[in-house]
Amino acid sequence: MGANLRQVAERAGVSVRTVSNVVSGFPLVAPQTRERVQRVIDELQYKPNAAARHLRGGRSGLVALVLPEIASPYFGELAGHLADGAEAYAWTLLVQQTGGDAARERELLDGVRGQAVDGLIMSPWALSPGELTRRPDSAPLVLLGEQDADGLLDHVAIDNVAAAAALTRHLIESGRTRIAAIGLQPHLENGTAARRARGYRQALSAAGLPYGKELELDVESLHRADGAAAMTRLLDSGAEVDAVFCFTDQLALGAMHVAIERGLRVPADLAVAGFDDIEDGRYANPALTTVAPDKAALAEAALACLAERVGRRDDPPPARRIIVPHRLEVRRSAPVRG
Amino acid sequence: MGANLRQVAERAGVSVRTVSNVVSGFPLVAPQTRERVQRVIDELQYKPNAAARHLRGGRSGLVALVLPEIASPYFGELAGHLADGAEAYAWTLLVQQTGGDAARERELLDGVRGQAVDGLIMSPWALSPGELTRRPDSAPLVLLGEQDADGLLDHVAIDNVAAAAALTRHLIESGRTRIAAIGLQPHLENGTAARRARGYRQALSAAGLPYGKELELDVESLHRADGAAAMTRLLDSGAEVDAVFCFTDQLALGAMHVAIERGLRVPADLAVAGFDDIEDGRYANPALTTVAPDKAALAEAALACLAERVGRRDDPPPARRIIVPHRLEVRRSAPVRG
């Protein structure tokens, strides 16, 4: 165990309180006292005790990141930005995986580690907006991804409908007419897939192109294997397609892998596009066309939003819906002219 | 704020201590008392206060995972396993990124968040074995990756020399004779790259094949971009090669991307192999041959090792070197016969 305030105080010949004042930067300390105390602090390598500070002050300096899976590249990259950004707020990030399980999401929502966090940043999958809203007064919460709980909970996201529509338009403009979608998740409350599907259909419909059940493939989860399985189903179904819009890059990479293994040329025979702009997509063969959310901005906005809410617990600001920018990344898998 | 022990005690008409006994499962509590207290606990939704427990008991229930970059797929997957496994020990994982920076590694090694963690699991890059060993009596530490600090610090790893040699032998057996290596990091204290290089050279030398500076490419860091840059250098150098062994899958994916963009056929013209078995490699085009460390075992071993050390702080066990299994994953990028 390291030294505590009392030991520093005894050694410096001052009271515990004075040492505390020095440590916390309280101005009314005589320069020479401050210096003497500081010397003893350095000598004994005193480090403030986080537990005591937390108990006394009610702040732990911890923020929980609650997400389905940290191993997923999108969340991994986001977590990286969040961990970096958290430093500016003197926060440390704590990772909690839900696996997309409703019970686990509920449990973590109610209280991560017995309320020991200052706030939560959560990417909900299985929980409905209603359940997200109906929660006891525990730590402040900021959601990642658009939520229907608009006006009730803070959330930070990109405009999924617009982004999906833009990407679909890009496929149409490049000459594709039979465009399938992979990644619908009707079993999840998380509305992200539904929003991307809406943008996809809007764009097709605006261009007078067909869409319908045979071109829309559900997935259980968002791993590459799910994308691969969906692509297999699509190809086996005999449906005529010249482009596939996958709702995440991981799905797209799995789908593209199967297409290539089956002898299809990407993009000549089949254009493939994804969503998320994960690093893998950039170096895939061919490189993956995708929607690139500004992840750094997403992370920064989530932290700033949470910080504001934590700072004003007595006088809570109204719930905010923060939309961060995205851009289309056109790469070889679905080029401008294909 | 939630209810505390005192409030539960008053309401249940017992002492604070008895409520504590109920909560902690102390056996000497009369069944009906236990039941009555439990009812009040449920009523008030009492949740133990983590800060107070931490202050009183000295255990925070937190374990810091200190690594270069959480967004890197290998570390992301490992973190996923660690977070899952941590639950069995009632631990929560806390993520700290170093970016491979020596100063940052040193700082985190000395004390993450003012000693507020029960232990550290760290993947050092820039710190020398000496510096790792020479540290004050802070939280127990388990290192990921082989370390020269053998006998002084716990570490959990695979046998890098053997794995690299096995992979190189596989390339040789598949008929390759000019085998390059991408991924040496002479500027880092972390000996992993050096170990893989040693295995690579051993296998080449045993087969009577050439190796040397022109076939060994340094990288600054381990991103796909570094692999891509190294491959560009290699191809531009005019060196004759028919296989490339990259010391991580990320490097391999970057390298393979460049090779394919340059019109090389993988594996016909150039076999590419990686190391780590990240999910991207499995679905790359072509799928990446690699060394697959047993990441779940790695995580489990690290946690078990740390748990033992935390449990016996007064009577510390001798430092352990734990080697977990790996296997060769032969895929299309470097098949058996190519």
Next chain:
DNA sequence: CTCTCATATTGCAACGTGGCATGCCACGTT
């Protein structure tokens, strides 16, 4: 009816910190 013993419950103290209120001293003013 008392003594013993096991079971059940309790009060006290302490973990290290920071808010609050107060004490002390020196210095300048009346």
Next chain:
DNA sequence: AACGTGGCATGCCACGTTGCAATATGAGAG
């Protein structure tokens, strides 16, 4: 010389929990 002022330092307490030791209760034996 007495008084007020402001800078500086301090003691006490509470945050919520658990280890320790002590006490209350009831059953069974002598």
